[in-house]
Amino acid sequence: MTELPLSAATDAPLQAAPATKARGYWATVARRILRDKVSMACAVVLLLIFISAILSPWLGLEDPYKGSMIRRLRHIGTAGYPLGTDELGRDMLARLIYGGRLSLVIGILPVILAFGIGTSLGLVAGYVGGKLNTAIMRTVDVFYAFPSVLLAIAISGALGAGILNSIVALTIVFVPQITRVAESVTTGVRNMDFVEAARASGAGPFTIMRVHILGNVLGSIFVYATSLISVSMILAAGLSFLGLGTKPPEPEWGLMLNTLRTAIYVNPWVAALPGAMIFAVSICFNLLSDGLRSAMDIRN
């Protein structure tokens, strides 16, 4: 990998540039992940699901809310309804694609929120140390005493059904996990020489945390956070499946799975479709996260 690609040999300006210029850490990571077939396949699948969810109103699909009593529970492959219809006669294809909008938001947003909150808490706890560290980390320990599924259901069960409550509940579940990772990587770099040098040259604690520490720890926290998206997707849809998240008639995969459960004796495979979407997104995020982790592990 030390040789320049063949096309670059004819490219005079590129040759003139120092060879190390394109060999930054993130450039190497990006190049490694672009070569990983599994990761790229997952990225393509996710991209397709994301784009079709965003563009769903302009794809010429049926109205996902409009039902009809005379065409309920059509089978997969029915003319005009390639994926059949649901228990109220609504087009499954349209509902699955529209369903991506809410499902992806309630699945991914909690991880993004927890990433922001958990990284800040862990960074402060790890850098400042002392009593503040004890206070933050012992609080985190308390949340570790609950299995995450139980905690998510307990909080959203107490708060009551609703999209916002389910996002809040899942954020609370993930903040302690990210905080713990952020704290441990921060403690790892806190006493390194370059931090000491920054302190000696008069940098304040906020600057040191933001410039010198965050840059070094953000990568590993980010990889950890991406590995949580799969769990979060399953849990968010699970809350809706229990009736604690989205409310009808909103198209959302977990809720669709719940309302279609009554139809499994009539039209079983249509009833199973929304779960296949959750599975696809969840496994793609898992594989992508694995790929990212090994791409960032440059030593191997």
Add this chain to the structure above:
Amino acid sequence: MLAYIARRIVYVIPIVISVALVCFLLVHITPGDPLVAVLPADASQELAAQLRAAYGFDRPLPVQFGLWLLRALHGDLGNSIATGRPVLAEVMRAVGNTVTLALAAAIIGFTMGVLLGLIAGYFRETWIDKLATSFAIAGVSVPHYWLGMVLVIIFSVELNWLPAVGAGPNGSNSWAWDWAHLRYLVLPAITTSVIPMGIVTRTVRALTGDILSQDFVEALRAKGLHERGVFRHVIKNAAPTALAVMGLQLGYMLGGSILIETVFSWPGSGFLLNSAIFQRDLPLLQGTILVLALFFVLLNLLVDIAQAAIDPRIKRG
């Protein structure tokens, strides 16, 4: 060893109290009046105040928590608003069913996970490894409530081999170890086992790879030990960590069974939790979560102690 156990137990006490506090506060983050489930819609102010005093909701929060904790220590978690029966008895009856399910799932998940993990780790980077690893990743990525539905579709709806819901013939709630009851356990147990299966596979695969690359394995082979003997050493070295991982997974299964129990109408603690949530039965909700969380803390403690007992290096740390 005893000193280590004592230290671990002392460390658990503040955790238990904080867990109780979280469970207690859960009821108080609930929007609306906690009496909403018992109070008739047209109740007078007087009746509401009376009931509030009867349930102790009129006192300051710290006092309420102290009294609640004191009663909980005596095994009194209050009465269910919906049924009027003591919460603890209801929860313990349901937990029994959940434990049955979790143990069955643990046996399946652990056996499969260790087998797949050993094979994958031994045949690293071959198609066998790739197959086992894909299986493991699918296990941890699948929405298990959906997997439960798919299994019901295949084995109950299409093939009609196994029952789809319940824990016994004719809606019976009492468990027995005979085939009539075991048939009901098969699908929920397989569904529950996929997550621990995936996690144990990944752990054991990594462990096997690490152990096989160590010098002592080289030495064993050099002295002429056959591969089966080498394998036995690998298993011995991987066992403590694999068991610890499985112990934690057992805790997750006990606490996280609500989705699967809902799919299969399995009369366990998750099913109870579900009805507590939708009937807004707050004492029952609080009690169920407390008991499940305490089980989880206890299991964590046991895993730590067991690991220290197996591996003497841990105690010194």
